[in-house]
Amino acid sequence: MSKLLTIAIPTYNRAAMLDAQLSWLSTELQGHEHQCEIVVSDNCSTDRTPEIIEAWRKRFEGRITFKPRRHGQNIGGMANIVYTIEQATSTFVWSLGDDDPIQRHAVPYILEKINDHPDLSLILLNGYGKDYNTNKILTERWFDSTSDKPMRNSVSDFEVFLEKHMGGVLFISSSVYRTKLVHRAFETWPDSPRNLAAQAYWVAYCAARGSFIVTPTLFTECAMGIGFTDKDPKWTFNIVFRAIPEVYLRLMRSGYSKRFCYEMLLRNVKSFGAWQLLGGSLRRWPLYSLQGFVYYVRGLVVGACLFATKSGTAEAIERAS
Structure with a gap:
């Protein structure tokens, strides 16, 4: 039987954080193992990541469907995100960062909404941004949402989030896609892994083709200051003058x-x-x-x-x- 939800985790050289994320998932998925699968794509890490993945493969065996993948070379951060999502075979796929803490009961919430709304094409999990080094909250909440009722005027409703909340739309762990739609979005823009803001396109593409939910509950925490984008001094320029305009x-x-x-x-x-x-x-x-x-x-x-x-x-x- 097809799974309802794939948790897709791209990772690179963050063995301890990946270990913590998989530990959280091991607890979070209790009672929902038959509905979910986990995909982890290691972007040719040089630390202990392969050991962590192998240890969790053994722990999950017979309980949770776990699909580890490893690239022979680093294919780039965005390309690894795409690859991880492409491995999903379930109805929905949650793109989850290896370093982003998530509140308990996020998975049961996602599964409930998927079951309750057959025309759902996207869930955006609300959250906040915290500086990893100082623990200072930099963004109190991504989205001004007060209801988790599905929005059905998809294009006009989602344009508001593109205009006012692009940071949240671009946050990897916020997006739960209907799998067939996000795969189709990749097909319509095959070169999207070259664009640092491509997730905004994938999200908007899915939102326009069904109903979507933006949660009022803050489920996610963005660990700012340690992502691959934070290490590139040209990142802001590329986002503003190249990536977002192309989107x-x-x-x-x-x-x-x-x-x-x-x-x-x-x-x-x-x-x-x-x-x-x-x-x-x-x-x-x-x-x-x-x-x-x-x-x-x-x-x-x-x-x-x-x-x-x-x-x-x-x-x-x-x-x-």
Whole structure:
């Protein structure tokens, strides 16, 4: 019988954190073992990660379906996330970070909502952000949600979350996807692992093709300051001028309001902070930043052409599906 939920965990050189996450799951899945499976994809770690995975394989054997995978070389963080989700064979797949603490009863909650709402395409687990090094809370909550009633005006409702809560949309552990839809999102954008903000596209793609829930309960904690994105000094520039603009261009082609997406593209032109970021980046990496800005301007031109092409939302979603 097909499982209801895959917990998909990409990991790299965080053996102790992975061990803690699998220990939490071992307890969390008690009574739900037959409905769930765990996939762990090791991105060619050089620490004790393989030993931890093998130890848990033995502990889970006969109790929980556990599918360990290991790459022969590091394929990149985003590509490993995609690979892990692609291994899911269940109805839904939860993309879970190896370092993100989760509140108890998250799994029973997810399973309950999946069973209660057959047209559900996405669950976004609310949470907060805490600096790993100082324990200071940096973001009190990702989403301003007061109800876990499914939202059925999918595109217009989700545009609000894209505009106001992009950080939460991009947080790996927030997203529980209907598996067939997120796999289809990968197919519609095969190069998405090259984009640091691609998760926003995967999430929005799924949200537009059913009903979605954003939980009022804070289930997740984002451990800020230790992710692969935190170690890249060019990350913020890439997100603002390359990654997110490309996501909005993709969404313009997949059923979202062209007016909304183009307004989001224009944010960098209107934002003083974006110009400050560009100026600072030009001083540090002049050629790289200039190339990135040209890429952004080219995106504005493409977006203007798409915006000028009239197309109904429903028809666009149907074509993209």
